[in-house]
Amino acid sequence: MKKITLLIVLITAILISCLAISVPALALDKHVFDDTGFFSAEEIDVLNRRASELYESTGSDLIIITTNNSKGFSAERFAAEYYESVRDYENMESYVAFAFCFDIGKRGAYGEASYGTAREMLAGESQDDLYNVLKPHLPGRDYYNAMLNYMDYLQKALTPKTKVEILTQYVPYIFVISAIIAAIAISIFAKDMRRMKSQSSAANYVLPGSLKLAHSNDIYLYMTETKTKIESSSKSSSGGGSSSFSSSSGRSYGGRSGSL
């Protein structure tokens, strides 16, 4: 009996250990935290699968949250707080949390919090970029397809660009600089031909210091002012790049948000 008890305890201990080890792995299988029941079960399955694929290919974990209780936080702050509450965040090097907070504003708000490598790679992306990804599906509240679009977008944004892709990005600048260099060189060669050229002025024959000003008046007349709106025409995007904020744990995040 003792042996059986010992065996059960041993097996239980092994199972618990295995479970403890596999907790983060199991937890990473769940990427959708649909607290409002907005998505259907099929949609959640697809989103979970796509998010897992994203994690495998980019190394960045993504969670999608829907809530009716953002606890007074902004959408991106809520996303960060939520992530830290459901994940072993201290062992995660790169992650993104995206939250639909239906209790913020009249129609709700969305927010994105990014950390680690994901934050660095999204640093060059603006609020408008995120809005443009979601825009086609926001009016119809088709957040499922909005999230599929968003994951496609993350897939591109979080995949390190190849050298060729980066260089291709700079091709127009390389061409412009090269054209300027070539034009300067040709003008030097042309000048070296020392072709006959009329003098345009008599600068060589001005007596040094002979300029005597009899009148020198600068009169201010009036001022005109023009105002140009910086943000894009969209109402829900606030324009500009991503902002940064800290969660209650003290972690610093990159954040982007907008209205639904």
Place this chain on the structure above:
Amino acid sequence: MATITYKCPSCGSSLTFDGNAKEMACSSCGSQFEVESLKQAIEIEKESESFKEGTNWQAKDEGFSDEELNRTRTFNCSSCGAELITDETTVATECAFCGSPSIIPAQFTPGTRPDSVIPFKVSKDRAVELFKNYFKNKKLIPNLFKKNNQIDEIRKLYVPYWLFSCTADADITYSAKRVRSFRRGNYRITQTRHYRIRRAGTVDFKDLPVDASEKTDNKLTESLEPYNTKDALPYVPEVLSGAQASRADVAIEDSKKRADERIARSMQNELRSTVLGYESVVPISTKINVPDGTCYPALYPMWLITTKKADKTYTFAINGQTEQLTCDIPMSVPKAIGWFLGIFAGSSAIITFIMSLILQFR
């Protein structure tokens, strides 16, 4: 009319003026003479020798039109006695028969006798060297000039100029803008302050040269500027010995137009240089007055070289004082395009390579 040829008191060969030493030099025996000493030697020779003077050869007028006669002058070479035919403006030349340098001071009309002359500092050998060096490492020179560039003719010329000196005055009004841009909330605010600016003043110009010869292209003579007038000598006929020279045949009034144009542009530049701190400055009213200052004739040195290629004559001019060279050799357009594309491609490749290295080590 008689010509003057300066003979070496030592060997009797022709003397030429050495601009560097500012003395008359004999190319045969190497002797050098101060101008004043030479004059005294000539006077002594004149007194001691009796020679027939004033032989008046009459130019035959058969076959010459009145206009040609008006523009043609005949002289006797004082060295060999041969008849020299020149145009009305030539004041120094070489005898076509004996090669002696001849000066014809009587050709100067009233008001065209130069006040000053800048003597040659560039020798003929140096001029030839400059001509030959020109063709080296020229990227855009047509292939025609890549080899066998022979001098067809080289002439040592004193070109007549009118030198204008004056105090010009100008009164210019500008419309100017100062632009300030800043962010206020979600707006980019651009404030433009508009100003009315007035500048009026005077500038002194000294010895602005304007080509006074119909024979030389203004573009060519202006390309050789500037000359340094500090080296100028008061005119004495001896300075012209060994060179060809013409007197001014462009009226002062005609040359003044060109001087006025250049002075006006300089006045605009001078006054504009005092309008600072604005993003945009546009002149809206310009009044420039170039009063009649002083104007006097001068002779400036120039080597004129011609070369022939494919039945066309190309001209090179070298400033006889500063070695500044100019020419009318055309630029090869196909070569310019080729170089542009080559440098463009090379630069693109180098920049791309450097960027790929940076990306690799980042």
